[in-house]
Structure formats: structure tokens, C-alpha cells
Amino acid sequence: MPAVSKGDGMRGLAVFISDIRNCKSKEAEIKRINKELANIRSKFKGDKALDGYSKKKYVCKLLFIFLLGHDIDFGHMEAVNLLSSNRYTEKQIGYLFISVLVNSNSELIRLINNAIKNDLASRNPTFMGLALHCIANVGSREMAEAFAGEIPKILVAGDTMDSVKQSAALCLLRLYRTSPDFVPMGDWTSRVVHLLNDQHLGVVTAATSLITTLAQKNPEEFKTSVSLAVSRLSRIVTSASTDLQDYTYYFVPAPWLSVKLLRLLQCYPPPDAAVRGRLTECLETILNKAQEPPKSKKVQHSNAKNAVLFEAISLIIHHDSEPNLLVRACNQLGQFLQHRETNLRYLALESMCTLASSEFSHEAVKTHIETVINALKTERDVSVRQRAVDLLYAMCDRSNAQQIVAEMLNYLETADYSIREEIVLKVAILAEKYAVDYTWYVDTILNLIRIAGDYVSEEVWYRVIQIVINRDDVQGYAAKTVFEALQAPACHENLVKVGGYILGEFGNLIAGDPRSSPLIQFNLLHSKFHLCSVPTRALLLSTYIKFVNLFPEIKTTIQDVLRSDSQLKNADVELQQRAVEYLRLSTIASTDILATVLEEMPPFPERESSILAKLKKKKGPGTVTDLEDIKKERNSDMNGGTESTPVNASTASTPSPSADLLGLGAAPVTSSAPPPSSTGSLLVDVFSDSASVVAPLAPGSEDNFARFVCKNNGVLFENQLLQIGLKSEFRQNLGRMFIFYGNKTSTQFLNFTPTLICSDELKSNILDLTEPLDMQIAVYALITVCQMHK
């Protein structure tokens, strides 16, 4: 070995680096780099073979250049050559280069895999360690294919060194993540669980990470890890600070390992009696420690302690079964809400959000409402304010709804633009859900439109109109409020839309008052007409024709407006058509016909609030808010629509939702498409007869059901978990129906059984009912029906 430098100093590299640092400008730096690249290129292409040291030096330089941000397109071959050298340092640079500069060149992949295979088989722990690191960091599919069988064996073999075991565990994790099909569960799984008992805490840490991911997909296999994890955790937590010497960080025993173990426990439901006792003790110890005076003034000590504390609180919330632990957790978080450090306030607000949805601690959370409102007003960090808003939303219930909505509206006036839409949706949902007095609801929504009109999406104002129409008591109030609101000099277009619609329907309720006589109402609306966009104008035109019906005295005024050229010859087709048709309608129709055509809107059918759906879509699936909404849907009685579904609302995908998914209890509806060749009985009778035949329809599917009078195929029922479709075909006296059950969640249904309920007379008509096939995505059942006679 040429002994030019001291050991592995790589003088050349040091010189190169100082050159780069001394470059005054970007151009000089690029020039220097290009010069070096040319040099390296020529050396690599040169005739005489480079010795190991030089190769290593040049590869290292290439790596450095890459890290500066320049793309490297050569040198991979040389790096691969370094892999096969026997010196640790050269091998190491080779592996470093490969793992940082991953490329998909197939030739090299084979060579790399070969080198790795040799290293793994070499039984030299350092080489094995390097090879495993490389696989873990690169983890491509080809590697997975090649090594997925080997690695579990290395992991559980008795004679592997601890450091190699660590790397092997995480390597396996990586391969499992990228190519789960190549990693089959085998008898190594039980041995992996035993790694949790290992002496070496590093191995335990690695094994915990591995088991956490594997357990999410195969919970049954790793069930035994729960008790082991609990015992390990309690040993760590109760250990004196001198026990775990090296792993104690600022007087906190093994914080990272504790956090990992607690996360592993969150993959499973609460364990049974004996283990649960130990776990509760453990959690209480952690909570107690948080109350004790700190052992060290350093911020690191409290940070580490709090990391463990927050994770423990997540676990308590996840299990949701020990009321006193929940209350204690809540109190602890309450203390953090007013802590000096912003980090802690942020994390406390976040954890409290999940706590608020648990029934045991909901009351405890509500006691902190003043603090949260204060935070909302005074925090300087926008992400902390955002968490405060989320928490207010989560802790809202009937008792504090008005206060919370008022605060949120206040906040909305000064909120960041990017989060306004979400807040608007939340306020709308809360206002609707907890409105005891609907006048308050109408006021809130109109306020919303006034403050943040641009961010009020369509679903929100559709909903307010639906509610106003469905409820007689609030119609007059709504008309009056809207009228007053429209008188403001500058009002948002959404307000004009809402106002136009409501006045069109219920303007007659306030026409008695001279301040809101029909002509004044019309002039008010018409004054905004030219300021609005096309859809709003279309809506206003419809309002005008409704006015013709409601207030015959201003009919001529309205007709003049409709007759004007700007309407009849309007560039937009929709407006033109409406103007022409309404004008005609108003001239030729008699009052009776006009009254029938423009009758008051019938109440809207109750269906799932589309606002909730929109909020969920915005937040993305599987977030905390989403689950809260599911829980809230479970508890809400107002929001007609979907039946409550007993979904296991945990963040990780624990054992799949219970089999009684539909919660309807009863079976999916027997849909008998009316026999096309029925004589005598009217179509109407078929439906009126249905009381005795059919199990209660899920609300929301009546219109779907009615659709089948004319169609053979379509969607029969849909909620966010399940979609049921029907396809039927009929020939002569035989009919066949396919019922498709589509799984809309990402978890698998277990024990899904549809049951067919029908009355006796129809039962005899069923020829054949096939068992549903067991599929993950969709299941279908086949019913063959025969119409016997008639």
C-alpha cells in the first residue's frame, strides 16, 4: 500500500475539498469540479489498472461532487469493483457510493447482487454488516428477489453477531416494504418475536421496528409480542438510572426504545387481564415521572421524558379502556397547554384532539376550552393555531357549540387563506349539528358568507337552503335576515344566490311589511343582477318568475325586465333561454297553471351531508379528523342519511371492522324488480304492497330503489363503507338478479354474509340462491327468480 498519507487520510481528497471551499464564485467552483471530473474520467479509462487506494480516492471524490449537487454518470463500474476488494475501507466506500447513487442499470445490479451475496456468505460480521446496510438502503425489487430468503435465516440464527442482527432486521423491513410478496411468513416469525428479549438493546430496537410493520399486515402471527413488549417496557421504565448505562440519555432510560415499544403496542387492542395489569402499572409510572421534579435542568432531559410521555398518552387514547388513565392523561396535557415551550403546546393540542373523541375523557377535555380559545387568539405560530381550531372542532358538543362557533368565526376573519375553506366547512358542520334553534344556524351561515364568502363552497349554501326549506319555522326568519343582509352595500355573490333563492320561495312571508314590499324586494335583487356571474343571474331569473307568481302586482315590472334586449338577446344560452321561456310563461299562463308550476319547493329528502364528505375528502383518508367524523356520525342523530356503523376507529389497521358492518342488522334489501309480465296489478300496488315484504330500506336509498322501476341495472345502496349494485336480467318467466357488494374501504371484510329476506309467497318463487363468493374487493350473490304463473 503506498504510504503517501497518514492512514486513510486521502490527501488528494482533502486538497480537492479545500480547493472547492476556496472558490470565490459559482463559476470557479464548477470549473474546478469539471477539471476534476475530466481527470477522474481519464484515470478510469486509462490503460494501467488503478490500485485499490487510488480507486477509493477517486470514487470518494465523485461522491463528494455528487453531494454538492452535480449529477454523476460514470464511476459506477469502479465502485462495484471496489466492492470485491478485501479491504474494509475500500469495500465501504464502494457500498456508500452504491447506496447513495442508486441506478437501475441491469448489468451492474447483477454484479452488485453477486458481491452482496459473497459478503453475506463470508460470515465476516463487518462485511455482512456492510452488505446488509446496502440492501436496507437500496432495497430494489431485484435485491428483494435475490435475498429475501436468506435474510430471515441470518436474523434468527444463533451465531450471528448482535450488530449484524440489527442490520438484518431492518434490512428485512425494507424488503418487506418494497416487495411484500417476496417475504413469506415462516417459522422465523416466532423467533423474531423472541428477539424482543435480547440483551442487546440495539437488537431490541431494530426488532421492534420490524415487528411493528409486520404486525400491521399479519397481526395474528405476532400476537405473542404484546406480552414480551409489555414486560420489556416495564423493565426499562422502572430501572434505576444506573442500569441501562449506555442507553440512558440525560437520565431518561432508553427513550427511543420505549417510544418504539409503545408504538408497537398501539398495533393491538388492549391485552387481557394479567398483561393489562402490568401495562397499566407501566403507564402510571410514566405519568408519575412526568409529575416529579426534573432530574436535570437540561432541555434534552425534559424533551426525552416528554417524548415517552406523549407516546404513552397516544397508547392510552388508543386503548380507550381505562377511565382514570384517560383523565390523568387529559390533565397532563392540560398542563402542557400552558407550557412555556411552543413545541409542547403544539403536541399537547394535537394529542388532545384524539382524546376529545373518547367518551371517557370528553368531559375532561371540555374543561380546557378557555385555554384553547386563548391559544387561538394569542399564539404566534400558525400551525399551533391550526391545532387549536382542530381541537375546538373535536370538543364541540351541544353545551358549548354556540361559544365555539362564535370563536371560530372570529378566528376566520384573520385566518390564513390556505386554511379558510377547511374552517368554513367545519363551522358549517358544527352549526348544523348542534343547532337547537335554527335561527342561530341561519345567522351563522350568513355570517360565514359575509366573512369568507370566497371560501364558502357550494355544498354549504345548498345545505342551508335545504334546511330552510325543510323547516317551516325558520322560513320567515330566514327571509327577513336575508333581506336585511342584502341591503349591505357590498355583499358577496354567494349571499346573492342564497338571498335570491330564499326570497323567491318565501318572499311572501315578509311582503306584508312596508319596508320589504314586493317591489322593494325585486329592486334590491335586481340592483345586484349585473354584478353577478352567469349562474347567479340564472338563479335570479328563476326568482323573478317566482315573484310573478307570488306578487301579481309587480308582474308588469318584471316582464319589462325580462323583455329587455339584454335578456332576450343575451350572449349566454342559458340566460337567453330562461328569459324567453319565463317571459312566455308569464304572458300566456293562467294564474292556476302558474301557481302549479311555481309551487313552493317540497322538502328535500334527508341524505348524508355532502359537507362532511367534502371535509373528509379535503383532509384525506385515514386522518384523525376523518375518524372523529365517523365517530360523530355514529353519535349524530340529526344527520339523517347513513346508519351508524360500528367501525373500530383506530389509526392503525387493527383487526378489520366487525362483521356486522352495515349495522342495519337486517339484510340488504330484497329487491324484486317488478315482474314485467304482471297482469292486473298496477305498478303502484307493487310498491304499496311492499310493507309486508321488504325489510326497512336504508334511508337514502329510496330514490335508488325507485329507479329500478324502469331500469334493470344500477347502484342500489351506497355509503362510505359499502356499495351494493344490482344487475338483473329477465327472459319470459325467468329472472336472474346479481347483487354486487363492493368494499369501499381498504381493509378486508371478514365473515361477510348477506341474508335474503322475503315474504313467503315470493320465497316459493326463488329457484336458486348461490352462496356468495369470498373475495376481498367485491362479493356477489346470485338469485334466480321464477315467476310461476300469471
Added chain:
Amino acid sequence: MIKFFLMVNKQGQTRLSRYYEHVEIPKRTMLEAEVIKNCLSRSKEQCSFIEYKDFKLVYRQYAALFIVVGINETENEMAVYELIHNFVEVLDRYFSRVSELDVSFSVLPRIHLSFFVFLFLTACSIVWQTFKIMFNLDRVHIILDEMVLNGCIVETNKNRILAPLLVLDKMAES
């Protein structure tokens, strides 16, 4: 899991970057620039966790150097925050040894670093530290690899992390 680990200085130059998920090269520079912009614009009273796109950033400032770690929702933020500090302590332990062993780098007067906090309070010593980090980037990578593997925290014990490196150095000397 940890998505990436960056060490960036105030001017926006990346001193160290490690990605645990594949990200294209041009995207990396963009990501780093945006991330550092987010971190620089924060004040002292704001918390160290930023929500960025669909994951979180945990950052910690040491004089002119920012260490930023991107994590997804499966990691505990506080734990990662302390991991950053642990990493910096390990570097300190290692490089104070290097400055004693390696004479050729003793251009600046050697500072005996007995307290870690003391180190980062003095600006000139942070320049010294980045200087050392740049010259021994491979070592820093090795240390990081010992601590974080495939986006998971694997080893936090300083002695165990530094053990292979010390063996390496000893081999190199002999």
C-alpha cells in the same frame, strides 16, 4: 419512518443529505431549497415541527447550521427532535478525538470540548465543526448509517455507534 436527513447551512448549502426513499436528483435540490426557506423564516417562539406537504419536518438550529429531518406520521416528533441532538453529540465525541489524533488538521487551535452546549454557543467552533464535517463526510455518513437505517432509529448508544469507527481508525493508523 424518517424520509430524509439534511444538514444545511444558513446560506442554503447542503452539507449532508441522506434520503431513505428514492427522490430524483433535481427534485432533491428543490426540496432542500424549500425546506431551508421554511426553516429560516421561523422565529424562536415558533415550534420546531412544520407541516410540509404530506409529512412533517423536525428541525433544530445549531448556530449557523440547521439539521432538518423529514418524518411521516408514524414517528414520534419529540423522539426525532432528540435524535438530532444525540447525533450532534456523537459527532462531537468523535471529532474531538479526531482533532487530538490527527495533527494535519490542527490548523486552528484545538479547543478541548468538554461540554457540548459550550461548543455550540461559540460561533467560531461551529465553523470548525462544519470544517471537520466537510473533510470527513464519509465518516459522518458512517455515523448516520449506524444510527438510522432504512428510516428507522436503530442505535442510540454513543459507545456502540462509535465502536466500528474507532476500530477503523486504529486499523488505518497501523
